[in-house]
Amino acid sequence: MLIHPQSKERPFHIGPFPLEVLPRDDGVLERERQTPPRPNSSEAARESLFARAADHYREIYLRFVDGKVAPARAPLPDKLEPRVADIKGAAYFMDASQVGICRVPDSAWLPDSEGRAEKTAQAFAVVILVAYARLPEPDNIAYGWTRDAVRAVAEMRAAEIIAVLAGHIRCMGFAARGHVAGDAALDLEKLAVLSGVAVRAGEGIENPYLGPRFAVAAVSTDYELIPDRPLRADALGPGATGLRYWWGINGAQSGRERNRQAKRATHLSRYAMETVKRADRPTTLILDDEVPRVSKRAAFFQRALHGDLGEKAKRERVRFAFKTPFSYSLLQAIRALIPFQGGEASGPPAAGFGDAAANARAIKSLSYFLGSDLTGICEIPRYAWYSHKEDGTEIKPYHRYAVVMLIDQGYDTMEGASGDDWISGAQSMRGYLRGAEIAGIMAEFLRGSGVPARSQTNADSDVLQLPLTLWAGLGELSRIGELVLNPFVGPRFKSVVLTTDLPMEVDKPIDFGLQTFCGNCLKCARECPCNAIPFGDKVMFNGYEMWKPDVERCARYRVTNPKGSACGRCMKMCPINKVVDADGGLLTRSASWMGINALWLKPLLVPIATWLDDRVGNGKRNSVKKWWFDHELIDGVAVTPKSTNQRDNDPSRKVDPAHKTIAYYHASMMPPPDEPGPVEVDRKAALAAAALIETPGQARSRAASGGTVPLHYIPTPAAGAAKKLSGQAAESPYK
Secondary structure (H helix, E strand, O other): OOOOOOOOOOOHHHOOOOHHHOOEOOHHHHHHHHOOOOOOOOOOOOOOHHHHHHHHHHHHHHOOOOOOOOOOOOOOOOOOHHHHHHHHHHHHHOOOOEEEEEEOOHHHEOOOOOOHHHHOOOOEEEEEEEEOOOOOOOOOHHHHHHOOOHHHHHHHHHHHHHHHHHHHHHHOOOOEEEEEOOEOOEOHHHHHHHOOOOEEEOOEEEEOOOEOOEEEEEEEEOOOOOOOOOEOHHHHOHHHHOHHHHHOHHHOOOHHHHHHHHHOOOOOOOOOHHHOOEOOOOOOOEOOOOOOOOOHHHOHHHHHHHOOOOHHHHHHHOOOOOOOHHHHHHHHHHHHHHHHOOOOOOOOOOOOOOOHHHHHHHHHHHHHHHOOOEEEEEEOOHHHEOOEOOOOOEOOOOOOEEEEEEEEOOHHHHHHOOOOOOOHHHHHHHHHHHHHHHHHHHHHHHHHOOOOEEEEOOOOOOEOHHHHHHHOOOOEEEOOEEEEEEOOOEOOEEEEEEEEOOOOOOOOOEOOOHHHHHHHOOHHHHHOOOOOOOOOOOEEEOOEEEOOOOHHHHHHHHHHOOOOOOOOHHHHHOOOOOOOOOOOOHHHHHHHHHHHHOHHHHHHHHHHHHHHHHHOOEOEOOHHHOOOOOOEEEOOEEEOOOOOOOOOOOOOOOOOHHHOOOOOOOHHHOOOOOOOOOOOOOHHHHHHHHHHOEOHHHHHHHHHOOOOOOHHHOOOOOOOOOOOOOOHHHOOOOO
16 A cells, blocks of 8 residues: 555454464364363473563462452443454454454363352353564573563463453453463363464464464453354464465565564664664753753642642543543553552672663663563653652652653554544553553562662653653654654654663664654644644743643543543644554655655655645544444443544644633642642633743743743742642542
8 A cells, every 4th residue: 555554444353463364174163172171381480580570460460360340231232243343452452462262161161270160151262362572682681681581471461461351341241250371260272272363283282373482361251252263273384474474465464564573683673763863962952951840749630630620620530541441441450560660679780780782782672572662761861850749758869761661552543543532541551551561570670680770650650751752762842742752653652661770871862853844734733622732833831842732721621521531632643643664555654764864855745744644534533443342431330421522634624823822831830749739720820921931042042141040940849848648639540
């Protein structure tokens, strides 16, 4: 395809591998029914430090493989096909490599499984495979860390997916129990064969595309689904990976793209970030000495939690991103990881950490081994640390370096969405969970090696992630405002940070011409449902040059959105939200290459690119990609929402920039960092604060001439001794 990826017409729930073309054999069903179950093989106690860290997180996820079922069942269509799409889609959204469904025969239950009579009522199983990660090169320090942990990491990821999937089904009112190697009441290999994702091969099982290199897990349930047919024995033959597979049959990910990724060094992402121009500083002005350190209490999501935005926003803040069965099940896992983000190093650093360049290479390889999509490293500037925690406790900077990792929120799922419908919250929660998992395991491994480290997640972070993403060379500030865009995934990511004192070679900021692009593209501003994104020029805000969004307006809409869960519409609309790998559209890939490598063409190409983006319909919902049910959790029961946002790209939408006012909440207007009660937002004053705004040129001249720091850059001081917060307003919804 010239513009769209070859997967455009492939339903998301079918998955990235062309399982649908493999030969099937119903005779396998009877043969498997006749054979007794075999216990799932398990490795001896894992000795490597990294494997033990992965096992620890696997154990955390095992807490959620079983649990309470919702008191009423969700409204569901009579046909079973949409159920299959929802369940398989959810598993693929969580990055399962392959998914199959089968009926559970009596011969699949292990003889010593407890509560067997009750479990046999769970007649269906959803079976997933998780491919083993690629090992770093032998000369990479990370090779020694990971070589004995391949299976442990795959089983940990399988436990994560199964825990969330089982929770999702239970939230819809059906019984569901997860089964993971080492904690299964079922013969997982038998289920893999019955569900059509594996074939018997000697004493074990294999997959036509993955060979034997995968972990297996399953969810047993009484939720009626359509079983898949078992694979024929000769599905393992060379035909599975022939020419049609190489070119991407039926829109599946092509063998070409898989081969391209496999040839890249393991410390590089799948995207060619090494080709992007580097600069000594970010492409937008930052007056380092003037940027204030701000408190966590000042963030508008936190202000909503305290009641600063009124009772409705306060009430909705504790559920806005978790008010669907799937996002709520993600939340439970996110909460469980918070206690393990920090801790003391085990002792003095282990030997072998003396080379900063080798350390950086190894840490990046480790992040990609665990599932990061893009990783960069920087030193932490003073202003990237929050000044105070939610309870008003002062934060003193404690680490030198930041490893910044980006988690792709999923192109295909975003294609099926409006950006502010019922899947939006889950897109964020999935990114936050995966990031917390990756950074958490890395931090635990480093602490066990004697290196101070802490994961900084959306649920609990002592650092602001936006400046770190800039300095780590992962993007530039965009018109969306307080959001960084990456040249390959645009704004379609969530970030997580690992802070540490491990000596590392840092990355430089990047320049891919985004300031020119965003200066000429107004699509996000045009399509923002709450008019929070500016049409005008960049300004200086708290020491940063940026297109300043109206964060109050944005936060209010995201928190109280009545027709969806949260909002990511700007992400949906951005022309840089594209597929630029070997399976992407030829013109899209060519435009991306020119945008990165021919910056001098930017002024000519950007108007054409943005006009063409509208003309070809980018930003419209692709119904082929919608896999989820629109459900809202009300008092613990999934119901049909009263309404659902169904927006599409609208080039004809007119917004008068003259009437699109922006409220500026400078540092001087922030609430005291130790104030537990509500501090009413003064929007009139914030609108009037536009008079204090400098242009970047004015700020640069003032700073060069030795002018004083503007008074509105000085944060509101603490009201007194830090007050202990109490009640709902003080507590993070993650905890």
